[in-house]
Amino acid sequence: xxxxxxLKGVALTGAGIAMSGGVGLLSKAQAQGGKEDFGEVKxxxxxxxSETSWFDNATLGADIKKAGGINTNQYDVAYTKENLGGFAxxxxxxxxxxxxxxxxxxxxxxxxxxxxxxAKDGIDKMLKNKDIKTLIISHxxxxxxxxxxxxxxxxxxxRIFFPGTSMKKSFxxxxxxxxxxxxxxxxxxxxxxxxxxxxxxxxLYKLQEGAALVFFDAPATLQCRGENVMYCxxxxxxxxxxxxxxHPGVVTLFNHSRRNFKDGxxxxxxxxxxxxSVFENWDPKFDDLIQGVKALKMTKIACNHCTGWIWAEKAxxxxxxxxxxxxxxxxxxxxxxxxxxxxxxxxxxxGDDVFFG
Amino acid sequence: xxxxxANSNWSSAREIVPRWSVGLSGLANLMVLLxxxxxxxxxxxxxxxxxxxxxxxLGFSLVIWTLLIILWxxxxxxxxxxxxxxxxxxxxxAKGAVFTAITIALYLILVIGIVFYVIGQFGVTYxxxxxxxxxxxxxxxxxxxxxxxxxxxxxxxxxxxxxSTWFMFGIGDNLFPELKQPKRGFAMxxxxxxxxxxxxAIFFHPHIGSMFYPKQIYxxxxxxxxxxxxxxxxxxxxxxxxxxxxxxxxxxxxxxxFPFNFVQKQPWRFVFFAVVSLVLGYMIFxxxxxxxxxxxxxxxxxxxxxxxxxxxxGHTVTMANFVLVIAIIxxxxxxxxxxxxxxxxxxxxxxxxxxxxxLLFAWAYYSWGPTLFGVVKGVSHPSENAAALLIMIINLxxxxxxxxxxxxGYKLKK
Numbered sequence: 001x002x003x004x005x006x007l008k009g010v011a012l013t014g015a016g017i018a019m020s021g022g023v024g025l026l027s028k029a030q031a032q033g034g035k036e037d038f039g040e041v042k043x044x045x046x047x048x049x050s051e052t053s054w055f056d057n058a059t060l061g062a063d064i065k066k067a068g069g070i071n072t073n074q075y076d077v078a079y080t081k082e083n084l085g086g087f088a089x090x091x092x093x094x095x096x097x098x099x100x101x102x103x104x105x106x107x108x109x110x111x112x113x114x115x116x117x118x119a120k121d122g123i124d125k126m127l128k129n130k131d132i133k134t135l136i137i138s139h140x141x142x143x144x145x146x147x148x149x150x151x152x153x154x155x156x157x158x159r160i161f162f163p164g165t166s167m168k169k170s171f172x173x174x175x176x177x178x179x180x181x182x183x184x185x186x187x188x189x190x191x192x193x194x195x196x197x198x199x200x201x202x203x204l205y206k207l208q209e210g211a212a213l214v215f216f217d218a219p220a221t222l223q224c225r226g227e228n229v230m231y232c233x234x235x236x237x238x239x240x241x242x243x244x245x246x247h248p249g250v251v252t253l254f255n256h257s258r259r260n261f262k263d264g265x266x267x268x269x270x271x272x273x274x275x276x277s278v279f280e281n282w283d284p285k286f287d288d289l290i291q292g293v294k295a296l297k298m299t300k301i302a303c304n305h306c307t308g309w310i311w312a313e314k315a316x317x318x319x320x321x322x323x324x325x326x327x328x329x330x331x332x333x334x335x336x337x338x339x340x341x342x343x344x345x346x347x348x349x350x351g352d353d354v355f356f357g
Numbered sequence: 358x359x360x361x362x363a364n365s366n367w368s369s370a371r372e373i374v375p376r377w378s379v380g381l382s383g384l385a386n387l388m389v390l391l392x393x394x395x396x397x398x399x400x401x402x403x404x405x406x407x408x409x410x411x412x413x414x415l416g417f418s419l420v421i422w423t424l425l426i427i428l429w430x431x432x433x434x435x436x437x438x439x440x441x442x443x444x445x446x447x448x449x450x451a452k453g454a455v456f457t458a459i460t461i462a463l464y465l466i467l468v469i470g471i472v473f474y475v476i477g478q479f480g481v482t483y484x485x486x487x488x489x490x491x492x493x494x495x496x497x498x499x500x501x502x503x504x505x506x507x508x509x510x511x512x513x514x515x516x517x518x519x520x521s522t523w524f525m526f527g528i529g530d531n532l533f534p535e536l537k538q539p540k541r542g543f544a545m546x547x548x549x550x551x552x553x554x555x556x557x558a559i560f561f562h563p564h565i566g567s568m569f570y571p572k573q574i575y576x577x578x579x580x581x582x583x584x585x586x587x588x589x590x591x592x593x594x595x596x597x598x599x600x601x602x603x604x605x606x607x608x609x610x611x612x613x614x615f616p617f618n619f620v621q622k623q624p625w626r627f628v629f630f631a632v633v634s635l636v637l638g639y640m641i642f643x644x645x646x647x648x649x650x651x652x653x654x655x656x657x658x659x660x661x662x663x664x665x666x667x668x669x670x671g672h673t674v675t676m677a678n679f680v681l682v683i684a685i686i687x688x689x690x691x692x693x694x695x696x697x698x699x700x701x702x703x704x705x706x707x708x709x710x711x712x713x714x715x716l717l718f719a720w721a722y723y724s725w726g727p728t729l730f731g732v733v734k735g736v737s738h739p740s741e742n743a744a745a746l747l748i749m750i751i752n753l754x755x756x757x758x759x760x761x762x763x764x765x766g767y768k769l770k771k
Contacts, residue, residue, distance in 0.1 A: 249661025292659015
């Protein structure tokens with residue numbers, strides 16, 4: 001007998017609610033017994049604008065430790081400014097009729113670095129020309145959001161998808177708040193004037209035919225919560241997830257598509273930080289994750305940022321289809337200490353592209 | 358804890374009585390406990406406090422080792438070197454201060470001194486986060502290594518906890534009746550340490566050997582329980598063994614020692630004690646997993662947060678401790694209110710109150726914990742473990758009970 005079946009007859013609802021703290025609810029789609037169908041796209045191309053959120057793990061770790069550890073509020077940590085970069089990606093979705101739409105996923109951290117990488121890839125011009133009309137903030141963590149001004153400077157009225165669980169200070173930043181008194185914390189001199197879509201759990205936000213956004217109320221470090229995840233369904237291939245940090249967990253994301261989306265068991269690939277061995281620390285649970293991802297039978301795993309080089313390296317050894325990057329990142333004015341060490345190209349690095357189609 | 362079947366030490370021999378009515382005395386103690394909990398948490402543990410020890414694993418390892426040290430002082434060493442006259446005559450506040458200071462000193466000597474500095478610097482790298490940084494390569498930065506070393510210390514405490522409870526309450530002074538303190542305490546401690554280190558090597562060391570890249574397969578076998586537990590994490594062992602410990606405390610605080618007092622003759626009492634605690638512990642562990650499966654669906658390999666097998670195993674310990682805290686408060690502060698009830702009814706009533714109170718406490722913690730304790734929101738947060746706070750509360754409860762004779766609501770009957 002399955003444990004679940006066993007308990008159905010005897011579980012006390014009150015006990016259950018207390019033990020769970022009231023979380024872990026099924027999605028509405030599943031509860032209704034239906035499966036979402038948000039269409040298909042021809043292809044998706046993701047360009048890594050920057051995945052180096054910081055350049056040296058030990059320096060960031062020391063900053064966080066000094067402030068009180070990983071549970072400290074992110075706005076209360078004094079960061080070493082010269083160590084800061086940012087995460088951002090350009091997602092280009094090609095519709096079935098060939099029309100291409102660009103989305104900016106995240107806006108990085110250090111404005112100086114973000115201005116540099118935006119200029120290097122022409123993102124600044126795309127924003128000015130409104131070739132990019134949508135900014136998706138995956139979550140309001142330091143390295144994905146604090147560089148907001150670098151985007152708004154070029155297009156203050158850009159449409160923004162913003163996680164509903166973001167901190168109050170993060171909402172204030174949109175309006176033009178200044179927290180830069182604390183080193184490495186943000187300021188925004190260009191208040192947002194465009195449409196703001198605050199995402200919530202259990203709702204699918206359709207970006208266009210074949211591409212959608214789902215918000216997961218997942219826990220993260222430095223008192224952050226929640227993450228927007230982009231799903232694209234590539235015709236004849238399957239689902240692709242595009243994440244900033246993937247705090248809900250990559251297996252959870254594909255489990256969500258399996259349970260909630262039409263043809264949800266067709267997993268094609270993923271791009272982004274997978275939030276595993278973030279500081280290159282290791283836990284046996286991460287070995288479990290390799291087994292879990294293997295079972296997903298993806299064709300392309302394009303990872304970087306908070307995935308952890310160790311995990312990606314181990315995943316390659318375990319036979320997972322990790323897409324290798326080039327060495328373009330080494331030509332940038334700054335490179336992470338990890339890239340400088342004797343590591344293999346298991347990351348999609350700064351300036352690299354990955355194509356799903 | 359009433360363990361009169363096995364011990365004749367001070368904690369079993371003394372009698373404490375309410376200073377006022379049971380209700381008023383209990384409420385007074387509850388108030389004092391609450392003040393102490395908030396003060397200690399915000400000064401020593403909270404990320405917004407002064408010492409910021411709740412990282413969370415550093416704080417967790419600290420409270421669990423201090424709990425063990427408190428129990429050893431009381432049950433293994435019977436407050437040695439202090440005489441009965443000291444225990445009987447000195448003001449509870451003074452006694453509390455002295456024994457708490459000894460607890461902290463012993464923690465510093467045993468855990469920080471011997472385990473962290475001596476063993477961690479000259480023997481086992483992973484017990485000292487500075488050694489990990491010094492000798493380690495990629496990923497061995499202090500933010501991570503502090504958690505690794507704390508996890509190792511926490512893991513080491515679990516078999517010590519289980520074997521200590523077996524020896525303290527399953528054997529007591531039956532094993533070395535001819536020895537006086539401190540010889541008896543040291544003899545018992547030697548046996549406890551020997552067995553605990555063996556269990557640690559089997560149930561936890563494989564996990565820690567897998568915490569590095571590459572896996573340290575020449576010093577630790579890869580986690581052998583993977584096929585049974587669906588995870589390589591030793592949270593599986595931690596869950597079962599810790600629930601076994603909790604079952605013993607449940608028995609003494611809720612059921613007047615039942616079923617452990619069924620067998621009195623040694624060595625069968627000890628064997629019975631050990632086997633029953635493991636069976637009860639496994640039942641508590643497994644029952645909770647059933648509930649988690651019902652609430653969240655079945656866990657799957659490689660999942661995060663509440664869908665992860667390892668997290669669920671660890672969460673059984675957290676939830677069991679929510680109930681245990683209420684069970685101890687009920688027994689220590691209001692236990693005498695139940696004396697008129699017949700035995701079975703008393704056990705049932707206390708159990709219902711403890712479970713209902715524990716679940717209510719859990720709900721309150723996860724709802725208001727961020728405001729009251731400055732912890733992060735969420736049940737399955739990767740850097741949050743309510744068990745640290747709960748064991749800290751148990752520490753304070755035991756300090757108040759054992760070291761201070763239940764002051765202020767209770768006093769020693771002379």
